[in-house]
Amino acid sequence: MVLSKQLGQLIAAISGLVIGLSGFINLPAVKVASQELLNWGVVLGAFALGLGFANMLKIHGMKMFRGSGSERAFSLILVGSMLVMVVVGLVQGIQSANYKFLYNSFLVPLDSTIFSLIAFYIASAAYRAFVARNIDAAILLVTAVIVMLGRAPVGELIWSGFPPVTDWILNVPNTAGQRGIMIGAALGAIALSLRILLGIERSYLGRG
Amino acid sequence: MEVLTRLQKLDRRWIYLVLLVLISWPLFKPIGLPLRVSPLVKQSYEFVENLPPGSIVAWSVDSGVAVYGEQFPQARVTLEHLAKKPDLKIIVVHFWEQGPLFFNSLVNILEKSGKKYGEDWVDLGYIPGGEAAMAAFADDIHKTVPTDARGTPLSEVPLMKKVNTAKDIKLWITISAGTPGIPEYARQIQSRYNVPIIAGVLSQFATIYMPYVNSKQLVGMLGGLRAAAEYEKLLGTTGIAGKAVDALSNAHLVIIAFVLLANGVYLAQRKKIRS
Numbered sequence: 001m002v003l004s005k006q007l008g009q010l011i012a013a014i015s016g017l018v019i020g021l022s023g024f025i026n027l028p029a030v031k032v033a034s035q036e037l038l039n040w041g042v043v044l045g046a047f048a049l050g051l052g053f054a055n056m057l058k059i060h061g062m063k064m065f066r067g068s069g070s071e072r073a074f075s076l077i078l079v080g081s082m083l084v085m086v087v088v089g090l091v092q093g094i095q096s097a098n099y100k101f102l103y104n105s106f107l108v109p110l111d112s113t114i115f116s117l118i119a120f121y122i123a124s125a126a127y128r129a130f131v132a133r134n135i136d137a138a139i140l141l142v143t144a145v146i147v148m149l150g151r152a153p154v155g156e157l158i159w160s161g162f163p164p165v166t167d168w169i170l171n172v173p174n175t176a177g178q179r180g181i182m183i184g185a186a187l188g189a190i191a192l193s194l195r196i197l198l199g200i201e202r203s204y205l206g207r208g
Numbered sequence: 209m210e211v212l213t214r215l216q217k218l219d220r221r222w223i224y225l226v227l228l229v230l231i232s233w234p235l236f237k238p239i240g241l242p243l244r245v246s247p248l249v250k251q252s253y254e255f256v257e258n259l260p261p262g263s264i265v266a267w268s269v270d271s272g273v274a275v276y277g278e279q280f281p282q283a284r285v286t287l288e289h290l291a292k293k294p295d296l297k298i299i300v301v302h303f304w305e306q307g308p309l310f311f312n313s314l315v316n317i318l319e320k321s322g323k324k325y326g327e328d329w330v331d332l333g334y335i336p337g338g339e340a341a342m343a344a345f346a347d348d349i350h351k352t353v354p355t356d357a358r359g360t361p362l363s364e365v366p367l368m369k370k371v372n373t374a375k376d377i378k379l380w381i382t383i384s385a386g387t388p389g390i391p392e393y394a395r396q397i398q399s400r401y402n403v404p405i406i407a408g409v410l411s412q413f414a415t416i417y418m419p420y421v422n423s424k425q426l427v428g429m430l431g432g433l434r435a436a437a438e439y440e441k442l443l444g445t446t447g448i449a450g451k452a453v454d455a456l457s458n459a460h461l462v463i464i465a466f467v468l469l470a471n472g473v474y475l476a477q478r479k480k481i482r483s
Contacts, residue, residue: 019343023400031347038337038344039352045337049305095312103309108273115274119459123227124220127466131474141471145464151411151434153241154457163244175418182419 009199016197056082081106143169212480215473227462234454241454248421249438252406252428253289255379261295263378264371266403268300269307271385275410280310281436281449282408283383287314289443290381291321297367298329299377301353303341303388308334308357310383327366333357338388342396346374374401379427383408390417394425408436 022034060075132138149155150166195201271279335341344352362368404427411432420426436449
């Protein structure tokens with residue numbers, strides 16, 4: 001177990017180093033090695049999809065047999081839907097009429113509907129929480145109203161100045177704030193990458 | 209006072225009902241509000257229009273069905289624009305597993321455009337691996353994708369004989385909803401190979417990606433459903449985005465109205481307590 005962890009760290013360090021160096025050193029050997037490692041990453045990505053599918057089958061398969069009433073039902077529906085899509089996709093192809101029917105008639109409306117519920121939650125949350133209790137909240141509220149009106153066609157009908165003011169808000173204060181966040185996140189990512197390459201960060205190896 | 213208390217404790221189902229009615233109504237009876245084309249959408253449109261003849265454009269859907277309502281119109285209108293330009297070559301490739309499923313619904317746009325498969329456009333399908341896949345694809349397309357989505361070796365696809373790395377791509381249009389997405393494109397495609405990128409993004413992400421526009425890493429951006437409607441207007445087509453943008457207006461108005469009501473109630477309550 002200790003050896004596998006050390007081996008994992010060694011693989012991570014060497015892979016990261018080779019791919020990182022390929023951006024700075026123009027040696028054919030480094031470029032070829034880096035390209036090969038990236039292609040292995042593509043293969044691993046495909047494998048991860050299959051692993052995810054197997055894991056879902058395992059977890060929900062167990063719930064189907066050992067879970068309580070509604071848990072069993074939902075797991076049965078999930079596993080059933082998964083298997084139907086996989087079988088139809090593999091046997092008839094994803095361009096077949098049956099697969100397109102399943103995708104357009106079930107997956108698209110159901111998935112979009114769940115996501116669309118956010119609009120209703122936002123409206124309800126805005127009514128409860130978007131109250132100008134102090135100066136900061138008031139500034140946030142006014143900015144939000146201006147941007148909402150600037151982004152909707154009806155806002156231009158109310159006042160033609162909403163779109164340019166909205167564009168200014170997005171291009172100036174918003175961009176400045178987002179740049180700060182991005183730079184902070186990038187520095188954090190560099191620090192984490194260094195920790196992984198140097199073997200200090202080992203959480204990706206799992207527990208045990 | 210009772211009215212104020214009732215308004216303060218308003219059952220959220222009334223809010224849901226008002227929103228449902230006012231969003232649905234324009235879908236059945238469009239209002240036809242005038243739509244101004246924003247500078248960013250115009251910039252995106254003109255970049256495609258001004259591409260030199262024979263330019264190779266990569267087009268990818270890196271999105272999922274959850275955001276179908278907002279991003280399908282963006283995918284459709286950008287693909288329609290590319291299809292209308294007979295001298296552009298198109299490489300369809302995706303880095304999200306649902307990309308090919310999106311494209312399945314739009315493939316007839318290319319098939320009916322007069323463009324010939326293999327010579328004017330090619331479908332390379334989905335490449336798993338996230339950012340690593342992007343980097344591998346950008347460095348050596350033939351090694352990363354040995355065959356197209358129809359099983360033909362890339363060496364036998366006439367269009368792909370002219371394309372080896374991302375350097376050969378003159379524009380990349382991505383309809384993006386998350387990770388891998390714009391930051392990954394900026395790192396692996398734009399900064400390493402100077403490929404101009406136009407991104408179709410969700411409206412809530414448009415604010416986050418504005419720095420990429422201002423630094424010219426993105427040469428254009430379509431933020432949300434409204435941007436798709438504006439692009440449709442520039443293209444001279446009518447699509448779902450143009451019809452849905454009235455519903456978008458109503459939704460914004462409803463939320464603003466409820467926010468103003470909530471603040472009015474709060475101020476009235478505070479005044480009452482102070483007096």
